[in-house]
Amino acid sequence: MATYISLLRTIVFFFTRIILHRHSKTPGYLQRKVSNALNSSSQTKFPRYPSFLGSHDHDDHTLIFNMEETLLKSSLIFPYFMLVAFEGGSLLRASILLIMYPFISLLSKEMGLKIMIFISFFGLKKDGFVVGRGVLPKFFLEDVGLEGFEVVRKCKRKVGVSDLPHVMVESFLREYLEVEYVVGKELKVFKGYFIGLIEENKIMEVKALKHILGKGDVMCSNIFGISGTKASLSHPLFSFCKEIYLTNEEMRKRWQSLPSEKYPKPLIFHDGRLALRPTPTSILTLFLWLPFGILLAIFRGVIALFLPTKIATPILVFSGLRLLSSTKHPTIPLTSASSSHLVYSAHKYRATNFRTSNLKCSSMGKLYACNHRTLLDPLYLFFILNKPLTAVTYSLSKLSEILAPIKTVGLTRDRKKDSIMMKKLLNEGDLVVCPEGTTCREPYILRFSPLFTEMNDYIIPVALDCHVTMFYGTTASGLKCLDPIFFLMNPRPSYTVQFLEVVNGLSTCQDGSASKFDVANHVQKEIGDALNFECTNLTRKDKYLILAGYNGAV
Incomplete structure (x- = not known):
């Protein structure tokens, strides 16, 4: 038995070393670029606002930022794919994603992202996909950190880069945060349907940035970047940045949530059935509640429809x-x-021309x-x-x-x-x-x-x-x-x-x-x-x- 346990520990240790090595490996030119950028300023911590955010004229600056690592407090992206699977797909698709999540969490970030994209998007109709416009903005806004938001809004021109599919983040960044250009992962489409695979097109992204900013602006020194980890800087657009400032997960957790009154655009309409944020724990709780919820809804409906009001009312109150x-x-x-x-x-109210105590009797x-x-x-x-x-x-x-x-x-x-x-x-x-x-x-x-x-x-x-x-x-x-x-x-x-x-x-x-x-x-x-x-x-x-x-x- 002891030999078996020792062998199991050795295997776990071996695979752990492989996974850690894969996560820690960063291209040399990225390490060099970030190091040079951070060494050029005496202040490099994001909460204290780097020098270019505090002392320069921000109207002349262009900011390239990673959405998840600059704006969002939580580093967990599972809830957004669960919303796509549940609201855009079906209960079965959402169940598969939840069952697969423990295995996905053991994989590298890139591989886990690809699997979640495949499960969530495979077979969805492109023209009928409204989750990115009607459902996701509400949940993104609720997770935006006030500190990150205030930094991003200071720059005149903003380019949002995301590891999530473009159809998930475009509406949120363009309509609610006034980001001029959004770069996300493009998904392959076959006969009008998503097939759940990523379309690699980095050259077109660089050309698009040059088209938006102009050739001269791309080569000048007023382009800055904000991201979270060095691994996320592999995106080609960050190669144009003079300086790149890094955040970290612990820092973002301490941020305040963005108050609704500070939204650049009020969130008046949103769609979808889920009222809770579908984290792994909360969505598991929801699935466990679902059979009881259906029976409870039927029970409440039958009581309300078939019993007299005086009898139905206390029963319905007892049911919750x-x-x-x-x-x-x-x-x-x-x-x-x-x-x-x-x-x-009791309330006090003022009299108006629309009210009168002498209403005419009417049948x-x-x-x-x-x-x-x-x-x-x-x-x-x-x-x-x-x-x-x-x-x-x-x-x-x-x-x-x-x-x-x-x-x-x-x-x-x-x-x-x-x-x-x-x-x-x-x-x-x-x-x-x-x-x-x-x-x-x-x-x-x-x-x-x-x-x-x-x-x-x-x-x-x-x-x-x-x-x-x-x-x-x-x-x-x-x-x-x-x-x-x-x-x-x-x-x-x-x-x-x-x-x-x-x-x-x-x-x-x-x-x-x-x-x-x-x-x-x-x-x-x-x-x-x-x-x-x-x-x-x-x-x-x-x-x-x-x-x-x-x-x-x-």
Whole structure:
């Protein structure tokens, strides 16, 4: 037994020496170049800002930087390939990547990268690949270090170099960090599909840099580089740098995260199902939870659909669903069945021209105008109010219409037809409408369509927000009929519902004191203020053009 253990130790030691030797081997000219660059300045540590960052005119400088080792705090690139495999591929592809990861971690960085690229991209359609545009920027931005970001933004011209495929990083660097030129690994394509292999084209990258900077600028001395390890400097673009400054993994871990208010471009839209960062540990936890999550979602759905509200509410709360509600108006009765787990709060509010306490009596139902977070928005109102409601919405799937415990009607986007239909529904009872026309996950509110302002004189703004830990209950490029299922698969999803003061809509538009656009903007602002969300002029069309590449028409 002792002989067997000794032999095993010898074999492990042998392979360890080989792996360490492979990682430590660096071309001689790189060692010489970095050494000369660092010796030319008295300060070489990145956090203290080298001399060219502190004392020179940065408008005249061009910066070539390695994205992963200059901007990102974590050196782990597995989560980004897991996002490609899960969001762009399938659950099976993501499972294979997770199973292979322990073996990948034993290989060299270059070989491990090639295997992850092959597993994640093989067979994906190039034209249909929207993960790089709609999913990855959010996770990249959440991992950006403030110190690295401030250094990169100081230079006038920036060239981002990445070890990741170009289709993964281009949108993030160009649109969110204003990097003029992005160089990543190009992938081979066969008949419109990725085959998971890397296309080597270093000569073209050098020619492209000369074309962007100009021949004179390439040869002058105002090009600097930032990277992490000497091995990463094998990229040919770094050969043009006068000086190269190095970071290290320990240094990046101490960086602060980039606050969202400092993003060069606000992150308003993003897509994908995963709400958590898919590190090996977290994605393993998610896969272990998945069978229970599916059963839990089915259980919650059956309880909500087939049991009376008074019985279903405490059972759903026991299953992990959380609902917080508040009201600013005494005419909004909240059911006693829900009072045991709802939190009420009193608010002060100022009077405006849009509000009046002397609303004319009408036989029409109340109109609830909500911001849109998920397809379950009207259902939460139904459980709080415990009375019949009708919901009108865009992109209503047949499955959602059949399974919904309340009456749901799809809008046609024909103003005249939708107006007639909504007035008819209001004559039958209370109506719920989401004027945004689409969901938004981040703390922003999209522009409100003014159609609802002409439907009723009794408009109740409702501010909604939700929180999930594993899965998003919305999608722009996936199957919308699965949105409620994914939301209910979360262990403890929560909803916040605030009923705001009634707004006088129809009569305000008719007497000329305010236009329908003014009323719609006022309702949008009131909801935004209640949630501390920022109001925007963006629409459904803008969202789908950014995330899915089409205008959102169905």
